Amino acid sequence: MELNERLLRVLHPFERFQLDELPLTLLCLSCGLLWFAWRRFCEARLEIAQRLIVERELERSRQELRELAHQRIDMQEDERRALARELHDDMGQTLNAIKIEAISIRNASAGDDDVPQEVLRATRSVIEHADQVYGVVRRIIGRLRPVALDELGLAAALEHCVDGWRERLPKTRFDLRCEGTFDNLDEPRALALYRVVQESLTNVARHAQANRVDIHLRQSADPACVELTIQDDGCGVNLAALPHGFGLLGMRERVDALGGCLDLASSAHQGFRLIASIPLPLQSGA
Ligand SMILES: Nc1ncnc2c1ncn2[C@@H]1O[C@H](COP(=O)(O)OP(=O)(O)O)[C@@H](O)[C@H]1O
Ligand SMILES: [Mg+2]
Numbered sequence: 001m002e003l004n005e006r007l008l009r010v011l012h013p014f015e016r017f018q019l020d021e022l023p024l025t026l027l028c029l030s031c032g033l034l035w036f037a038w039r040r041f042c043e044a045r046l047e048i049a050q051r052l053i054v055e056r057e058l059e060r061s062r063q064e065l066r067e068l069a070h071q072r073i074d075m076q077e078d079e080r081r082a083l084a085r086e087l088h089d090d091m092g093q094t095l096n097a098i099k100i101e102a103i104s105i106r107n108a109s110a111g112d113d114d115v116p117q118e119v120l121r122a123t124r125s126v127i128e129h130a131d132q133v134y135g136v137v138r139r140i141i142g143r144l145r146p147v148a149l150d151e152l153g154l155a156a157a158l159e160h161c162v163d164g165w166r167e168r169l170p171k172t173r174f175d176l177r178c179e180g181t182f183d184n185l186d187e188p189r190a191l192a193l194y195r196v197v198q199e200s201l202t203n204v205a206r207h208a209q210a211n212r213v214d215i216h217l218r219q220s221a222d223p224a225c226v227e228l229t230i231q232d233d234g235c236g237v238n239l240a241a242l243p244h245g246f247g248l249l250g251m252r253e254r255v256d257a258l259g260g261c262l263d264l265a266s267s268a269h270q271g272f273r274l275i276a277s278i279p280l281p282l283q284s285g286a
Contacts, residue, residue, distance in 0.1 A: 070257040077191065084145035091137050099130040146194050154182040154190040155217070158197055162215065165201045172204070173212045180219040185226065189278055192254040193217065193228050196262075196276050199247045200230045208234025208272060224280040225260070231273040236266040251276070 106123045109115035141147070142164075149157035155178040162176045182190065197215060204213055210232035217228050242248075248264070251274075255262045260278035 066257055066259075069253045073192075073254055073257055080144040084141045087137055087141050087144070092134065095130050095134050095137065099127055099134075102126040102130065143198075146191075146198075149190060149194055154178075154185055154193060157190075157194055158215070158217065161194070161198060161201070165205065169205055172210055174201075174215065175213070176215045176217075178217045180217075182217070182219075182226070186281070189226065189258060189280075192258055192278065193226065193276070195254060196228060196251045196274070197230065199251055200274055203247055203272075204232050204234065207237070208232045210234030210271070219280075224282070225277050226280060227275065227277040229273065229275050231271065233271045236268050236270045236272050238268050239264055239266055 102123050106120065106127070109120060109123070146157050146161065148160040152160075158176060158178065162174050165172075166174050185193075201213070201215075204210055211234075213230065213232045215228075215230050217226070219226050237243075252262045255276045255278060258278045260276060263275045263277075264273070265275075266272040
């Protein structure tokens with residue numbers, strides 16, 4: 001009993017806290033917290049489900065955009081091919097006919113003193129002009145449809161394309177390195193890589209004022225992809241304020257449509273670097 005009395009005496013000052021009600025209070029608080037946690041859990045689950053739906057939707061429209069880009073590029077290439085064929089067949093043949101006619105007039109009037117010098121001069125001029133226009137048509141056909149790509153494969157077509165730029169920009173040094181064999185590369189990939197080089201070198205000529213341009217094409221095994229790097233030592237550009245243009249956009253579209261990625265690196269006076277990497281199909285031996 002003494003112990004009991006002692007205990008009562010010790011606990012007496014704490015009676016005002018009404019600690020006997022504490023368990024009940026704690027229970028109510030726990031229930032409240034539980035209910036709150038459950039509500040948050042349900043809200044979070046709903047948010048995640050909604051986010052998943054939006055992400056799926058986004059991925060679907062990205063895929064649609066990729067397919068659209070693919071289609072647009074195919075149509076553009078078909079159009080270019082048709083134009084190149086028409087230029088080659090119609091215009092080429094017409095020019096050839098003009099030249100043959102002019103040559104036959106020249107041959108027929110050679111040694112004939114009755115034919116005025118004016119006619120002979122005009123005939124020579126027609127032949128020269130026909131040759132010039134034929135050269136221009138050939139150049140346009142080459143840009144529209146890289147014939148070397150069909151006949152000789154990607155590496156040789158790039159060599160041909162770079163040679164053209166070496167002639168046009170004799171002060172700039174172009175180095176092309178192709179590591180690996182690209183003969184088995186399928187047409188869409190080969191054409192995309194060719195067009196990226198074509199547009200990049202046009203950009204070098206238009207914007208870079210470069211002394212040196214390195215073009216490096218290589219295959220990587222893991223992951224299986226083909227990587228193209230084009231780097232110049234020109235004036236570069238601030239990528240954060242990149243002027244709007246269709247060249248880079250078109251390159252990105254082509255690379256994206258094949259599931260690849262295009263990276264740019266540059267800053268003012270630091271040159272310009274472009275890396276395009278395109279995955280290879282698994283079954284391809286390229
Ligand atoms: N090699 C380069 N060196 C410096 N600037 C470049 C280079 N390539 C592209 N640019 C910059 O990027 C811009 C966009 O290029 P692009 O999309 O090809 O359009 P465009 O050539 O018609 O201007 C260019 O206007 C130029 O300022
Ligand atoms: Mg351009």
